[in-house]
Amino acid sequence: MGKRRKGREIVLQSLYASLISGGDVLAVLEDQLLRRESAPETVTFARDLARKVRDHRTENEAWLRTLVSARWDPSRLGSLELCILHLGLSELKHSPEVPFRAVINEACELARRYCEEGAIGFVNGVLDRAAHQVYPDAAAAPADGLMDDDDDEAGAADGAADAHELDADFGDTPLRSEAALDPGKDR
Numbered sequence: 001m002g003k004r005r006k007g008r009e010i011v012l013q014s015l016y017a018s019l020i021s022g023g024d025v026l027a028v029l030e031d032q033l034l035r036r037e038s039a040p041e042t043v044t045f046a047r048d049l050a051r052k053v054r055d056h057r058t059e060n061e062a063w064l065r066t067l068v069s070a071r072w073d074p075s076r077l078g079s080l081e082l083c084i085l086h087l088g089l090s091e092l093k094h095s096p097e098v099p100f101r102a103v104i105n106e107a108c109e110l111a112r113r114y115c116e117e118g119a120i121g122f123v124n125g126v127l128d129r130a131a132h133q134v135y136p137d138a139a140a141a142p143a144d145g146l147m148d149d150d151d152d153e154a155g156a157a158d159g160a161a162d163a164h165e166l167d168a169d170f171g172d173t174p175l176r177s178e179a180a181l182d183p184g185k186d187r
Contacts (some may be wrong), residue, residue, distance in 0.1 A: 003041045003045060004045055005106060006039075006042045006046075007042045007045035008046075008106055008110065009113075010029065010033065010038070010042070010046045011046050011049045011050045011087060012080075012083055012084060014028045014029040014046075015050075015083040015087065016079060016083050020079075024054075025054050026047075026054060029050045033046065033047075048095075049090065049095070052090040052091070052094045052095065053087055056094060060086050061086075064085060064086075064126070067126050067129045067130055068126060077122075078115065078116075078119070080111075080114050081119050081123065084110050084114075084115070084123055085123060085126055085127070087110075088123070088130070089127070092134050093134055100134065100135050100138065101131075104127045107123050108120050108123055111123040111124075
């Protein structure tokens with residue numbers, strides 16, 4: 001697993017734990033880092049990303065409301081989906097050194113690993129819209145050669161750069177199926 005991917009996963013877990021416990025995300029992250037053996041680069045990346053998410057939370061919440069369809073209220077999203085979107089929005093806007101397609105791909109990978117199948121397309125569509133706002137010229141360009149070595153392990157996440165998805169209406173598609181509500185289901 002790449003250092004950045006591992007860092008994103010640790011930040012996601014810290015964001016979720018912080019949301020559930022009400023604790024400060026940076027304090028929760030430090031606890032998570034103490035429990036793991038991570039490369040120094042992973043630790044540095046995770047701390048930086050968690051700080052960006054925490055510092056821009058209010059801004060990202062407002063931005064998220066503008067990114068989803070008028071029929072969608074962000075409060076309808078599951079906690080993990082919100083954490084993934086906050087992570088992705090923070091990285092898109094405040095980490096220009098990371099290619100936007102890598103940010104989208106990595107967020108889709110987190111959704112694939114931790115959320116219901118329907119969440120992957122939703123995360124992809126929301127972050128694709130955000131990328132078009134942050135990088136209007138680059139977002140329309142071909143994807144060749146834009147991902148860095150550490151992030152290209154994610155591969156192409158279900159058409160993350162497809163322009164037709166930019167105008168997708170998320171409608172009333174549920175992110176959580178009945179199967180997701182079954183506590184016995186293995187994730």
